[in-house]
Amino acid sequence: MSKNPPTFSKPKKPNYLSTTNACKLCKPLGACLAFKGIEGAVPYLHGSQGCATYMRRYIISHYNEPIDIASSSLSEKHAVYGGGPNLKLGLTNVAEKYRPEIIGIATTCLTETIGDDVGMYLHQFAENTKGSVGLPTFVNVSTPSYGGTHMEGFHAAIREVVAQLSEGGPRNDTVNILPGFVSSADYRLLHEILGDFGLDYTLLPDLSETMDGPALLEYEEIQSGGTPIEKIKAMGRAKATIECGGTLGAMKSGGDVLREKFSVPQSQIGMPIGIRETDIFFNLLEELSGRPTPEKYVKQRGRLIDAYVDGHKYISGKRAVIYGEEDLVVGMASFLTEIGIHPVLCASGGTSGKLKKAIAAVTGDTLAEQPQVFEDVDFYDINEMAEQLEIDLVVGHSKGFPLAKKLNIPLIRVGFPIHDRVGGQRILHLGYAGAQQLFDTVTNRLIEKKQNDSPVGYFYM
Missing domain, CATH: 3.40.50.1980 (Nitrogenase molybdenum iron protein domain)
Structure with missing residues (x-):
């Protein structure tokens, strides 16, 4: 190297x-x-x-x-x-x-x-x-x-x-959750978490059912599910808004509108991917609900830490390229850094002007050498840089497959679009449960690569 x-x-x-x-x-x-x-x-x-x-x-x-x-x-x-x-x-x-x-x-x-x-x-x-x-x-x-x-x-x-x-009026006891663009499975997980905290909440948008529904005997012209309009109207009367996205400052967001127009207090956090960012999210939920984190999530976090320890020897020191939507890139950089993988290149087609600062905020206290960060790039630029960086894995959506194939390294598919596999809408990214799935996927893909590259192979870790 x-x-x-x-x-x-x-x-x-x-x-x-x-x-x-x-x-x-x-x-x-x-x-x-x-x-x-x-x-x-x-x-x-x-x-x-x-x-x-x-x-x-x-x-x-x-x-x-x-x-x-x-x-x-x-x-x-x-x-x-x-x-x-x-x-x-x-x-x-x-x-x-x-x-x-x-x-x-x-x-x-x-x-x-x-x-x-x-x-x-x-x-x-x-x-x-x-x-x-x-x-x-x-x-x-x-x-x-x-x-x-x-x-x-x-x-x-x-x-x-x-x-x-949205409309103003007397304050109610609801919390607005603006999670950004995540998978249908992530929206379902957020429903579960918010319900377990006993919060009255409005999740906007909500693709948990509309874009991942069950098989039906009769075709629905408009799929069931989604955020009810009446709940959207009441968002101006909520007691707080949690908005996920560390690069949103470049444009006025829904949370900004609620704060400026209706004086709804706003907390803007990163996407809760990995332990660090999920802890921030759960701490906010504790404050807003007045309840401690439910025991099942405490145990999820503990099992996740145990998994990090178990798998550290297989992934420590590996080098990754991350690309895609800016806030997902930030979340994945935070997650990979905390499990011992070094993101060496973080790239996006976005142009918020916030990506480099957001990456530094989640990796600066852990990485001795900061990733190279680029906005407004295409895959021609990403490929040229990645080929010179001696990387071990690529993290992003399906459009990175030609690069991963050319370099003969694993592609960890996250985000949107996933066009060369089934289940893109069911990939879990958020929370301790999402981090557990991501950790297992990353670790097993790296073990598989080492196994396949071995001249004799092996059957036991």
Whole structure:
């Protein structure tokens, strides 16, 4: 192993923009997933039909669940004359066919470029349909695909849902939980944890059922589950908000809106991945509930520490590249560092400007040498750097498979999208239970690599 690994600087931007295999997805895709976490919601793209088709296919491949995304189906003509009439007709059709409680409208490149004023169109639609019975609630968000990432679209949608639906009034005893974009299994785990603390809470969004439901005899046009609209309206009266995400400071978040508009106290923490970050989350829950951590989680934490000790000899000193959504990268860097693996490169297609500081906050007191951290990079950049770093594993979503295959090292699949395995929606990342699953996966993959590379193999650790 090289004692002096190469140090990289991000290549200077040319006078044109070129991306090779992006390490991010588009903003309206993230917004659609956020809307799917609301009860009775239909995501609606104001743009061309191709955008909705692409996003449906991409999301279905990860979740293995059906998802309908409506579209205003704009063509070349509407790029000249505007998409207002198509938007209004599409909303009418969706309202009649699906009978949704809410339609979440996100814009695409086309409508942002031509300057369609969706807010004005919705006002006109409301005037034209005044007195009609059974119309859904509308929420709209600006998500130009040519700028930002799917995570920015996700958080922008949550912000607008809160800003446009939440109401003030006398304080209630609920806690708002804004966990960010995690797996359906993670949302289910959060329900379990919050219930065990005896908290009255609102989880927004909630993809625990809408994107990972049971087999049914009859097809549901709108999947059951999601955060009820009435609970979203009451979020402005909550006693506190816990918001997960160490890189959210670059944009106004849902928690910021609740604090500024309704004076709801806000605690912004990192994603609770690994012991360190989960301890912070559980300490907050103790304060808000007035209860100690339930014994079952104390035992989970103890078993996790025991597992760290048992497996340390197999993973200590290994070197990893982490990539993906910024807050997931931060959480995984914290987790890998505490189990003895050195993240040498942390990369994301995001552009918050907060990634390096957030990584340092969770690794600075443990690592003698900080990881190299890069934002706004694609897989061409990541591959070039990773090939020179003598790494032992790659951590991220399925798009890193070509790199892992080329270097003949394990790929630990986390986050979104997972397109080359089943069960991406069931990968557990959060809490002590998530850390236990991640630890076992990482350790066993490294043992398997050593076993496969051995000329004679072995049957006993």
